[in-house]
Amino acid sequence: MTNPILLEVLRCKLEAIADEGARAVQRTAISPVVADAGDCSCAIFTPNGDLMVGGGNVQAHFKTGSNGIREILERHGSTLQAGDLFLTNDPYNGGGFHAQDVFIHQPVFIGGELVAWVGSSAHMMDMGGSVPGSFAPGATECYQEALRFPPVRLSKAGVEQSDIWSILRCNIRVASLVEMDMRALISGSNVIARGLSELVEEYTAPVFAEAVRELIALSEREMRRRIAQLEPGVYAASSWTEWTEELFLIPCTLTIDDDFMTFDYTGASPQSKHYFNSKPYVVKSLLGVEIAAYIARDLPFNEGIFNAFDVVAEPGSIMDADMPAPIGGPHLDVGQNAIEVGIRAMMMAVMVSPGSIAHSTMAGPTSGSGYGLHTWSGLGLDGKPDSWLMLEGGAVGSSAGFDRDGCDYYQSIVGKGSQTEIADVEILESWYPILYERRGPARGAAGAGKFRSGRGSSAAYRTTSAAPLFGAILGNRERVPIAGTAGGEPGALTKFRVRTSDGELSVMPCHSQGNMLEPGVTFEYDICSGGGWGDPIERSIELVEADVRHGQISEDDAARVYGVVIGDVARTEQLRQQILASRLERAEPALKPLQADAIPASAWEGASGQLHVGVEQRGSVAVSERSGAPLAISPAHWTDGCPRLVEPGGAKGHYQLVRYLDPVTGYALAVDVVAQGLERAFSTQPRRWTDAAEIAAREEAVTA
Amino acid sequence: MLNSHDQQAHGGADDYVIGIDVGGTFTDVVCSSGSRVWRAKAPTDPQRFEAGVLAGCDLVAEKIGISTESLMRKVSRFGLGTTAVTNVLAARTGRKTGFLTTAGFEGHLLGARGARTPNEGWLEMPWMPLNEDAVKGLRERIDRNGDVIIALDPADVRQAISTLVNDEGVEAIAVSLLWSFRNPVHEDMVASIAAEVAPDVPVFRGHSLHPQIREYERSTTAVLSAFASGALDGVDRLEAKLEQLGLAQPLLLLHSGGGAISLPEAREAPLKLASSGPAAGAVAAAEVVRAAGIAGALCCDIGGTSVDVAVIRNGEAERRQRAEIGGVVTGQSAIDVESIGAGGGSIAWLDSRGLIRIGPKSARATPGPACYGRGGTEATVTDAMLLLGFIDPDNFLGGGMRLDKTASEAAYARLGAPLGLSAIEAALGAREIAIAEMAKALRSRIASGGLDPRQFYIVSYGGSGGLFSAELAAATHVGGVIAPGLSSVLSAFGAASADLRRERSASVAECFPVEQAGIAETLQRLHAEVVDDLKRDGVAEDSISVRLEAELRLYRQKASLTLPLDGATLDQGRLLDEFRSIYADKYGEGALMTGTAIELSSVMAIGVGATRRAQIASATPGLGNVTSAAPSSTREIWLSSDKPLQVPVYATGDLEEGMTFTGPALFDAPDTAIWAPANTAIRVGAGDSIIIDFLSAGEIH
Structure with a gap:
């Protein structure tokens, strides 16, 4: 084994380098999603594409880079040169989560030898396709969604390939903004490549390679030891992704065999005509982050985490779609449902394994399957065309934990807390032609339990523009809620509505595009939540009373759902017995x-x-x-x-x-x-x- | 040491400048007059912090040889750095606070924009000293143009305040309404109604504390100010006592932004004092850097649990506009001090993979490192440094504390055994990993600031700073190291040397070309306001200088650049050229595309009142060939596990400006030590600073 001190020092240095890259991207990007909300990542990979280390906010992106590097090696492996820069964004050909998540991959050579890869990625404001922002829920083929690049060289041996920039600029909206953000990715990639070259030269390539191999092996060994703490067996959970009345089944059968976990999604619905078709590499990347939050939060997050579990899906199913099925959000609805059932299955294993490290953070599954992202375009405050993404629709409430209420505005109650920030009302009102009437946690008794779920975001705003706004909604969980855990009730649903000045309400479907917001009408949304934990009848009277006082639930809810008569312990006891x-x-x-x-x-x-x-x-x-x-x-x-x-x-x-x-x-x-x-x-x-x-x-x- | 003073800054032979830093354990006092300086340390009484201050003043007076009363009468400046507000925030023992905000948005503060704090695996809400029951919405609305679209009803306000005070028992109220920085009419109305309804309850308004866009920061600033508003009671007592003793000058309080403010101003904006301690250190370090004639520096205050890093550029400590206080992002501007990485008390442990890790757990002062013999048994970074010979066990804290080297050895033998490492090998490893962890934090700071490290020095202070700085500089490609001669009382010196400083800012958020007349009017208003502020603090008009600044950024970008303005009339072309050139410098030519809109995000007026202040003399020109001091002893330092190296040790008391040495060498100060590795050149600079330069970059061991 390599000197253990060297390993730990090297880990620190690798993390420092990756972090430097991500900070460079965030400082030089200009779109708010990257610069302000930090939707970017920079990761370093081994010559064959194994994850060494990642930096930046979006941990779930780190591993997706492997997908691109493996594709590049297959297509261009024999012609790689120092100074090459690859662009890729197609989930069918080495991309990240979706076409907007552009990856810049850079091979790092020392003395003619490939020693590492750098992959930096960020969410672009537009990548072409039928609607601004490239979120096109109406698309039925991937061709309509966005301009997709398989790995192509943006620079070849250090020479910029302006042809690619020309194709790109010609096919996307807000081309200058996107180009600035892509150049920010390049800056970050260069920062990392420079740091990495110094590092490899300091240690020599063979020592560096061996040490990295051992760092990965150590994470894997420890990850496997912790999986072995779980009762071996089979644990299964199912949930559904929606498209109006149509439901798509996402089942997961988790087999824990000694020190390895297999998440098998066999039986999932066939691939669909909708953007949310997914891919196993997407699910594996997402699942790795969530699993790590429970059992490996102290371990270096590298390939070793991913070597201890596998994701199985049937080709042609909604979990592993083929071209030309749309693929605009493989990490959204279906992808998030897949994580949810995967984590629910794993939690069932944790429940029966008191010796597991995850036993102290038992909780319901992730609730990202209820995201309610939406976009608008129209005339901006300066009278010129503008379009934007309302990220706050991603602020779902989490499922409850075994000893605490869920986390507001967060898809999980465990983790590192690096979700992108919700923008201030004043920022949104100063940028876009909208005026909020209210914004805060969604109200109501959904997600009830001994511990209730966290609350999703809820708001009402109207346009201040004289011209209408047009938009798309990519929401889920409009009809079927996320189940609770251990006797807890299911969570809240996601709802989008329009209210006219006469107070007339109409629903905007969770999956829709071409929605019009006329001047003077109000747009409202409630974002879903995960479920509660434990029977609501067991919730402490004090907590129920506080929820009533704070306007979270009505007195009627308190009685009906929790069996609590406000201010009357005796009648509460009676009512609870009656309900049971x-x-x-x-x-x-x-x-x-x-x-x-x-x-x-x-x-x-x-x-x-x-x-x-x-x-x-x-x-x-x-x-x-x-x-x-x-x-x-x-x-x-x-x-x-x-x-x-x-x-x-x-x-x-x-x-x-x-x-x-x-x-x-x-x-x-x-x-x-x-x-x-x-x-x-x-x-x-x-x-x-x-x-x-x-x-x-x-x-x-x-x-x- | 503070052996001479700038005559203009501090000329009268018979007046005294006092700077005080009230720390958790000790209260430091620095007093200077003409060319002389006295220092004293008195224990801090956490319940009555004025007692430590007065005891320190007595000690200093005694050293000068006069009575405390006659000293006080001759004091021309009394600067105080206090942790009073910090402590209230850390111990969470402030006033019960009520919060009034725009109805429909009551959840914005507790929702914290979705920010969550990891704790033992769980995600938790960031701390906020506010009970949901004490949040009340007021029906009102002002829009982005500052127009009232829903008028505030005074009856609602009376009702809400009465509920907060009578039912919830709040002791202070924060009011923060949407767009109040555009039009404060509603917030002001709330304040005047509160003065009527509940005259004893202080009210803190978002717009007056932080007149900038983003409601979250205005609200956190108002709420934390209200919460901390009781913290100044002790300062009030101190001021009364000092007045009794004959102090004729107003007390100056060092604020988080590195300037000084009067007590009345601190009462209005108590949050300004939230991190005055670290700010004081950075202000003093800036003075050291100025005296040494160096353009930029990274201040590394390496203490027990962390490294506090601040950046000095162009002779001034960099500030940030939205400082995090107690884990909460606020609108308070402050010297940008980040607490990161590992410190002396950080524990070395074997993780489940079988590798040595350093921190984040710390042994702190109690039980402390194993060598303190206070019950701590875990191996800490300090234990490693003792074991490796960097720390003299018989001379720790000036001999005030004997260290138990065998305890350190036992701790490291235990740590190393499972890995097959000897105690020395494990300690060498722990030191190396600690340096890598600290370097990681430092690199991150360098990267987010877009700094070129080769242009910088590390200014090292704090108990452990001097032992790590040279290696940290090498690992981060920083040019060299300066260890100030007065490092043990640096914060007190900061309190003695900070300028009286007031700031006013206004949000603009307009793309260039901006409307000239409107901006000029705003700047003139801000200018007049800071002059008034300083006059109210007792500064004569002819001692006031005002600097105007503009913050520019690419349209909607987060990072902005601060540019100085020549006057209230903007030369827009020059500003844009300057912005583009600095931007390209920082991020590379490729980063900036022509045609991108540039935004004037805010403008600011910074007023500085020239007061008596302590300074370090600049480097003496033409000084050289001063005979080097002889080493006071040699010490065995372990740099590899084969055998220790004999390293000369110099006592800092024997050093004189202009002396030069070559590494490896150790410099023992009464309360710290400075390590200069091989391949370095060391010289003694102004104010007894020890300056370490690398002979060839990156080649030190």
């Missing part, structure tokens, strides 16, 4: 009711442990912890013995809400959200549980 009793009365019987006296004594022997929050495995029997009621015998799923309270969800019954109740007390052990006739959208099958029956049978045979 009424649930059991209204519930459908369990699929396979289990009587305690029907269980052979031997079934209680053997392994024990957690099966779910509130459910314990005792030998081959699953038991509700609260009441001691037996629920199922291995290998049946623990929910089999729970009475089910089934309610139609949404105005048109787009989904069903299924509450799995403790048969004795009526507390909800799990609240499922299911659609398209699926019976259950989650399943937790640790091997300890599924094998219990077999082991018991074998032991019985021995005893006999």
